[in-house]
Amino acid sequence: MNRGPYIFLGAFALLAFSWTAAILANQLGYGTLTAHYDPLEGTSFPAPQPGIVARGAKVYTELGCAVCHTQQVRRADLGGDLARGWGERASVARDYLREETVQLGYNRVGPDLRNVGSRYESAEDFYALLYAPEQALPGSNMPAYRFLFEEKKILGERSAEALDVDAPAGYQVVPTERARSLAAYLNYLHDTYAYPETLYVYPEEESADEEVTAEEGQ
Amino acid sequence: MDSDSRIFPNTSRLPDWAEIDASIKVPVLFFVYAAAAWLVTATVLGFIATVQLVQPAFLADFVWTTHGKIVPLARNALIYGWGFNAAFAVLIWMSARLCRAPAPKWGITLVGALFWNVGVKVGLLGIIIGHSTGHFLLEMPSYAAALMFVSYGIIGASIAIIYARRLEGNLFVSQWYGLAALFWFPWLFTIGQSALVFGSIRGTGQAILAVWYGHNVYALFLAPIALGAIYYILPKRIGRPIVGYAWASLGFWSFALFATFGGLAYLAGSPVPGWVQATGVSANFMMLVPLVVIGYNFIGTMMSGSPAGGSGPALGFIKFGAFAFLAAGLMIKIFSVPQVYATTQLTFVSEAMNQMHWYAFVTMSFFGAIYFFVPRLTSQPWPSGALITAHFWSSVAGVIMVVGSLVLAGIAQGSAINNVEAYPLFSDIAAQYSGYLVATVLGFLTLLVGQLAFLVNILIAIYQTCFAKTAADPTLLFPNPPAMEVNS
Numbered sequence: 001m002n003r004g005p006y007i008f009l010g011a012f013a014l015l016a017f018s019w020t021a022a023i024l025a026n027q028l029g030y031g032t033l034t035a036h037y038d039p040l041e042g043t044s045f046p047a048p049q050p051g052i053v054a055r056g057a058k059v060y061t062e063l064g065c066a067v068c069h070t071q072q073v074r075r076a077d078l079g080g081d082l083a084r085g086w087g088e089r090a091s092v093a094r095d096y097l098r099e100e101t102v103q104l105g106y107n108r109v110g111p112d113l114r115n116v117g118s119r120y121e122s123a124e125d126f127y128a129l130l131y132a133p134e135q136a137l138p139g140s141n142m143p144a145y146r147f148l149f150e151e152k153k154i155l156g157e158r159s160a161e162a163l164d165v166d167a168p169a170g171y172q173v174v175p176t177e178r179a180r181s182l183a184a185y186l187n188y189l190h191d192t193y194a195y196p197e198t199l200y201v202y203p204e205e206e207s208a209d210e211e212v213t214a215e216e217g218q
Numbered sequence: 219m220d221s222d223s224r225i226f227p228n229t230s231r232l233p234d235w236a237e238i239d240a241s242i243k244v245p246v247l248f249f250v251y252a253a254a255a256w257l258v259t260a261t262v263l264g265f266i267a268t269v270q271l272v273q274p275a276f277l278a279d280f281v282w283t284t285h286g287k288i289v290p291l292a293r294n295a296l297i298y299g300w301g302f303n304a305a306f307a308v309l310i311w312m313s314a315r316l317c318r319a320p321a322p323k324w325g326i327t328l329v330g331a332l333f334w335n336v337g338v339k340v341g342l343l344g345i346i347i348g349h350s351t352g353h354f355l356l357e358m359p360s361y362a363a364a365l366m367f368v369s370y371g372i373i374g375a376s377i378a379i380i381y382a383r384r385l386e387g388n389l390f391v392s393q394w395y396g397l398a399a400l401f402w403f404p405w406l407f408t409i410g411q412s413a414l415v416f417g418s419i420r421g422t423g424q425a426i427l428a429v430w431y432g433h434n435v436y437a438l439f440l441a442p443i444a445l446g447a448i449y450y451i452l453p454k455r456i457g458r459p460i461v462g463y464a465w466a467s468l469g470f471w472s473f474a475l476f477a478t479f480g481g482l483a484y485l486a487g488s489p490v491p492g493w494v495q496a497t498g499v500s501a502n503f504m505m506l507v508p509l510v511v512i513g514y515n516f517i518g519t520m521m522s523g524s525p526a527g528g529s530g531p532a533l534g535f536i537k538f539g540a541f542a543f544l545a546a547g548l549m550i551k552i553f554s555v556p557q558v559y560a561t562t563q564l565t566f567v568s569e570a571m572n573q574m575h576w577y578a579f580v581t582m583s584f585f586g587a588i589y590f591f592v593p594r595l596t597s598q599p600w601p602s603g604a605l606i607t608a609h610f611w612s613s614v615a616g617v618i619m620v621v622g623s624l625v626l627a628g629i630a631q632g633s634a635i636n637n638v639e640a641y642p643l644f645s646d647i648a649a650q651y652s653g654y655l656v657a658t659v660l661g662f663l664t665l666l667v668g669q670l671a672f673l674v675n676i677l678i679a680i681y682q683t684c685f686a687k688t689a690a691d692p693t694l695l696f697p698n699p700p701a702m703e704v705n706s
Contacts, residue, residue, distance in 0.1 A: 002387030004397065010471070011398035015405050015438070018478040021497070022430045023413065026423050029491065033421060061352035064286020070564050078487040078560045080636040091489040093422045101352045102424040104488055108564045108635060109271065111644045133274075139645025141652065143270065143278035143285055 056185025256299025330372030433481025461518030535586030612668030619661030
């Protein structure tokens with residue numbers, strides 16, 4: 001009996017089934033999810049990305065930041081993400097709608113970055129972290145991204161963006177366009193808006209936590 | 219009608235083995251050489267990436283060698299460079315032998331082979347210069363993917379023609395795996411590329427597609443070919459048929475059905491629908507069915523007899539690959555228990571499982587297959603038995619070190635991340651796991667030693683075939699004498 005055609009057809013059917021279940025069903029299920037317009041705030045959420053943020057996302061992708069950083073906050077029952085202050089609530093699918101390339105990440109060599117924009121004040125904080133992580137965060141194992149900065153001759157006044165680091169006399173260290181975009185993107189990252197579906201992804205109430213702790217202490 | 223003429227309806231058309239070997243020799247040897255060279259490249263890159271984890275300043279000041287680029291480079295060189303070239307070599311050889319049919323003109327296959335390797339190089343260059351798409355195992359930019367797709371078409375068509383030329387309708391289990399993998403990959407690649415790179419899947423659907431594709435490159439291409447090689451070489455070297463052969467078809471279909479969804483378990487806890495996560499985790503548990511069946515076939519056959527005529531080097535690698543397949547299946551079940559993956563998800567454990575699948579199982583099985591068939595193609599024994607021994611033991615030691623240290627690092631990392639009171643700062647967490655990564659660095663170095671021995675052996679073997687014309691007795695080629703695998 002020639003079993004070749006059966007193997008071929010079976011293999012085709014199997015892949016078609018796998019694709020239908022894993023990819024097509026999800027695309028039909030929530031591929032049409034839209035941003036939520038809030039009439040009180042007068043804008044939609046997740047917030048639209050300004051051009052510099054979208055460019056920064058491309059820098060994030062190119063440099064492979066996702067190799068060491070995740071962008072997903074997990075539920076309270078799956079680890080210490082919320083206790084660590086990596087987010088006010090667990091991430092939901094709608095948070096990622098504005099991302100051209102969704103980079104959930106797969107390994108936390110460094111901290112989660114989904115809400116990093118709410119942990120640091122300004123672009124300058126990110127410049128300091130990117131230029132010399134050892135100095136900004138002692139003990140950090142992040143490589144320095146010196147190639148995102150350039151030494152420029154001081155012409156007249158020092159640039160307002162110049163980093164507060166050692167540079168040859170008469171020179172200053174300033175971020176490149178790529179560093180500016182990346183910092184803008186990181187600054188943009190924070191999911192705080194409460195969508196209808198986020199009702200169940202907030203951590204338990206403070207009081208409930210205290211009760212548990214008290215019981216454990218006894 | 220006697221049985222011979224029923225199996226081989228036109229006996230006068232049966233090609234002899236020398237003709238079959240001549241039709242595949244050049245492309246297969248090219249694939250083997252290219253694969254070995256890529257493997258060394260991938261391990262050097264993996265070594266650099268791991269050193270950077272321990273010593274972040276290492277090669278950090280150049281945009282082309284930043285850690286975030288070295289890691290995808292190493293991964294893509296290992297999969298599309300080593301994995302695919304080796305898989306093509308194994309698949310062509312296995313198909314030609316089992317179908318007892320010659321390949322079409324080898325020059326065409328060689329053109330496909332050359333362009334596949336150009337495609338991979340272009341793709342890696344694309345990642346270096348910043349054109350990475352950012353999706354797991356789909357990082358290579360679309361211009362490289364197009365080249366690879368056409369090359370795969372040429373190589374795949376020449377393998378499909380071997381199947382079409384076969385005179386015997388019945389297929390051996392290795393041929394099921396080979397034939398299915400041959401068609402699965404181009405379908406997968408088309409879906410992955412069209413949906414992610416050219417298409418418009420938005421939101422976390424991209425993440426689902428990326429893990430689905432990334433895992434299926436293993437589950438529906440590399441793993442089936444490696445399993446096919448084990449099913450082929452094990453009974454040949456043991457000298458007994460596969461034990462429980464009637465069950466093998468259950469193993470084949472259940473493996474494909476459950477393994478294809480296994481990748482979704484990487485998203486357990488991620489912002490994707492709950493049923494996606496549950497499907498992935500359940501699929502990993504359902505993998506028990508193919509594990510039991512395939513394990514019964516493999517271990518039963520191993521225990522059914524003593525190796526035919528001494529143990530050649532191929533058998534050691536093949537046995538290691540078979541056991542690694544079973545071990546990986548059990549490990550993935552442990553890491554799919556919710557209480558466990560709350561700790562091990564999003565840590566080095568996922569990289570440990572990749573190395574377990576790609577290296578301990580697939581790569582070791584491919585080594586065994588290459589050690590088995592190259593001497594039969596070149597009609598000469600391997601130039602150096604000592605290099606083979608060195609390769610075997612350094613691979614065993616290296617892969618155990620790499621997987622073991624990554625699992626330990628991942629557990630230390632995950633436990634520290636979840637223990638906020640004890641480790642409030644991330645630098646405290648890094649201090650917990652970085653010690654284990656020193657062992658990973660040493661593991662990569664150990665692997666590299668063996669791979670260099672492998673590459674040298676292949677280069678000498680190819681040199682001898684091309685330039686040192688020693689007329690070998692063609693009757694030695696069949697039945698396959700195990701003495702061919704070592705320099706006696």
